[in-house]
Amino acid sequence: MNSLAYQIIFYLFAAIIVGSAALVVISKNIIHSAFGLLFTFFGVAAIYVYLNADFIAVTQIVVYVGGILVLLLFGVMLTNKITQADLKTETLNPVPGLLITLSVLAMLLYTFYFRAKWVTVPVDQQLRGTVVEPIGIATMTTYVLPFEIVSIVLMVALLGAAYIARADRKVQTKEGK
Amino acid sequence: MNALALLLVMELGDRFALMGVVLGVLLTAVAYTVYAERRIAAFIQNRTGPDRVGFDLIPQLKFLKGAIGLGQPLADVIKLLMKEDVVPENANKFVHALAPLISLFAALTTIAVVPYAKGVAIADVNIGILYILAITSLGVYGITLSGWASNSKYSLLGGLRSSAQMISYELSMGLAVVSVVVLTNALNMGEIVESQTSNPLNWNVCRNLLGFIIFTTAAFAETNRAPFDLPEAEQELVGGYHTEYSSMKFALFFLAEYANMIVACTVIVTLFLGGYQVPFWTDAPWFVQVGAFITKTLFMMFVFIWVRWTLPRFKYNQLMDLGWKFMLPLGLFNLLIVASTIVIFGNSLPLSILNLVLVALCVAGSFAAKPQSKMA
Amino acid sequence: MEIGMTHYLALSAFMFTTGVIGVLTRRNAIVIFMSIELMLNAVNLSLVTFSHYLNDVQGQMLVFFVMTVAAAEAAVGLAIVISMFRNKQTINIDEINILKY
Numbered sequence: 001m002n003s004l005a006y007q008i009i010f011y012l013f014a015a016i017i018v019g020s021a022a023l024v025v026i027s028k029n030i031i032h033s034a035f036g037l038l039f040t041f042f043g044v045a046a047i048y049v050y051l052n053a054d055f056i057a058v059t060q061i062v063v064y065v066g067g068i069l070v071l072l073l074f075g076v077m078l079t080n081k082i083t084q085a086d087l088k089t090e091t092l093n094p095v096p097g098l099l100i101t102l103s104v105l106a107m108l109l110y111t112f113y114f115r116a117k118w119v120t121v122p123v124d125q126q127l128r129g130t131v132v133e134p135i136g137i138a139t140m141t142t143y144v145l146p147f148e149i150v151s152i153v154l155m156v157a158l159l160g161a162a163y164i165a166r167a168d169r170k171v172q173t174k175e176g177k
Numbered sequence: 178m179n180a181l182a183l184l185l186v187m188e189l190g191d192r193f194a195l196m197g198v199v200l201g202v203l204l205t206a207v208a209y210t211v212y213a214e215r216r217i218a219a220f221i222q223n224r225t226g227p228d229r230v231g232f233d234l235i236p237q238l239k240f241l242k243g244a245i246g247l248g249q250p251l252a253d254v255i256k257l258l259m260k261e262d263v264v265p266e267n268a269n270k271f272v273h274a275l276a277p278l279i280s281l282f283a284a285l286t287t288i289a290v291v292p293y294a295k296g297v298a299i300a301d302v303n304i305g306i307l308y309i310l311a312i313t314s315l316g317v318y319g320i321t322l323s324g325w326a327s328n329s330k331y332s333l334l335g336g337l338r339s340s341a342q343m344i345s346y347e348l349s350m351g352l353a354v355v356s357v358v359v360l361t362n363a364l365n366m367g368e369i370v371e372s373q374t375s376n377p378l379n380w381n382v383c384r385n386l387l388g389f390i391i392f393t394t395a396a397f398a399e400t401n402r403a404p405f406d407l408p409e410a411e412q413e414l415v416g417g418y419h420t421e422y423s424s425m426k427f428a429l430f431f432l433a434e435y436a437n438m439i440v441a442c443t444v445i446v447t448l449f450l451g452g453y454q455v456p457f458w459t460d461a462p463w464f465v466q467v468g469a470f471i472t473k474t475l476f477m478m479f480v481f482i483w484v485r486w487t488l489p490r491f492k493y494n495q496l497m498d499l500g501w502k503f504m505l506p507l508g509l510f511n512l513l514i515v516a517s518t519i520v521i522f523g524n525s526l527p528l529s530i531l532n533l534v535l536v537a538l539c540v541a542g543s544f545a546a547k548p549q550s551k552m553a
Numbered sequence: 554m555e556i557g558m559t560h561y562l563a564l565s566a567f568m569f570t571t572g573v574i575g576v577l578t579r580r581n582a583i584v585i586f587m588s589i590e591l592m593l594n595a596v597n598l599s600l601v602t603f604s605h606y607l608n609d610v611q612g613q614m615l616v617f618f619v620m621t622v623a624a625a626e627a628a629v630g631l632a633i634v635i636s637m638f639r640n641k642q643t644i645n646i647d648e649i650n651i652l653k654y
Contacts, residue, residue: 025571113559142614164629
């Protein structure tokens with residue numbers, strides 16, 4: 001499993017993820033940020049395949065790339081003048097923000113590599129094969145209540161979003177009368 | 178075994194060779210689909226269509242005299258490539274160039290999981306059907322971004338229309354796919370085909386007629402073809418999202434559109450028409466299976482072209498109403514029926530019988546209604 | 554060096570901090586959204602990692618719930634951003650301060 005090709009591909013995808021995530025944050029052009037996010041999502045999906053989470057990998061693409069990012073792109077298009085092809089945004093408090101985050105990162109990495117005593121099962125007992133079936137069973141048994149609740153949350157959120165985002169109808173009806 | 182490792186272990190060379198063959202066939206097929214579409218359109222509209230361009234430049238092929246216009250696709254391609262590539266001044270150059278590539282990428286990668294014969298597929302992914310749903314959701318990007326990056330009203334309207342349309346119809350498409358998964362009890366495309374057996378009564382089009390209709394309609398919308406071709410409605414939007422594209426970039430969009438159509442047909446064939454299964458001939462040799470697969474695909478492509486030149490374009494509100502108020506509830510209803518039949522009876526035989534009776538009733542009804550329409 | 558659990562976790566940490574930088578330093582509300590999605594993705598990645606190395610699908614179940622919440626958050630957030638843009642013609646968060654006074 002840990003052949004050289006495996007390692008090279010892992011580092012390739014890791015580089016794509018880190019690089020495009022940096023692009024999301026650094027780029028002054030919002031559309032470029034969106035592209036960075038697209039590649040990050042793809043990279044993460046690839047890493048999921050590495051971790052035997054094929055179903056999650058596909059869901060990642062369907063939900064994040066096919067859903068959330070399209071929503072974000074719509075947001076970019078609706079909140080900027082269409083005619084202005086280059087969308088520039090500035091940064092705010094870069095130095096303190098960077099300082100705080102870098103220290104957080106340093107602490108995280110220190111803990112991961114030197115402090116944490118990770119509990120893992122032996123290699124031969126790790127997750128193997130397709131996980132679609134166990135996930136389906138878990139969704140319909142142990143997690144059936146959270147599953148239903150989360151579907152209601154999603155529906156309420158969508159209804160609320162549609163209500164907030166639509167133009168004020170009261171004004172229109174008044175004008176109509 | 179890890180899904181990725183499985184891919185790496187199986188004969189990688191064979192897969193690459195197959196990929197080359199499939200891409201070659203697909204791209205040639207695109208050119209001739211355009212030709213076929215023009216000929217069929219001409220036939221439907223009682224015209225002649227392209228019938229002049231032959232291969233007269235090649236001496237050995239001179240005897241063909243271009244009687245049926247078979248050289249037309251080649252001439253079209255050369256014409257497109259020789260044109261000037263115009264990029265609008267205020268366009269976002271990078272995105273403008275990237276958008277057609279995304280479209281083509283989404284169109285061409287879907288075919289990777291489709292089985293052409295027993296055990297023959299570029300990538301035998303164990304969640305192939307989900308992969309197809311995932312990749313189709315990428316198609317939105319090419320069109321939306323091209324519409325936005327061209328910096329033109331018509332393009333933007335086309336792009337927005339298209340993305341709204343594709344997102345809306347993806348839902349009913351997904352529901353139809355779920356009903357197929359419930360019936361065949363598999364996510365792998367090969368297993369889906371295998372479970373349909375060589376008996377046409379076991380094909381999903383018989384077991385799940387409603388799902389087939391929903392999926393096909395959604396596929397029309399996903400490929401932006403008539404009657405759902407609002408994104409490029411010439412009369413309203415000049416050219417829709419590709420108004421500002423010319424030369425090679427336009428050719429890429431053109432290619433993507435037709436490749437999308439062919440790929441959608443192969444997916445419909447795999448999911449509903451028994452894929453490579455030859456009727457009443459279990460374990461047919463591979464070339465017969467490939468032949469059966471291609472025949473079915475050609476038939477579906479003919480249906481696509483036929484529908485395009487028969488039905489008028491929907492209005493935008495009609496499109497949205499059809500998608501959200503009709504197809505989505507119908508998809509849920511269909512899923513309910515399929516799932517409850519499987520749970521109650523344990524097999525799908527009642528569904529086949531029900532569908533056959535329904536089709537028979539419809540045919541009988543249409544025959545009974547004929548004298549009336551003549552009187553009117 | 555063998556790819557182990559810490560590699561995936563470190564990758565996740567990098568992604569997460571990148572997201573934090575974005576949230577702290579950018580002005581545009583939509584870029585902040587993107588950064589939040591980055592952070593959620595980083596968390597998902599570590600959940601899937603634990604799920605793999607502990608042979609337990611519960612981690613992956615949790616990822617589904619995170620994804621659902623992320624989708625809900627993106628929908629509501631964008632609705633708010635759009636209605637804010639309609640009222641104030643800007644989505645720069647430092648210019649939207651009517652709750653301050």
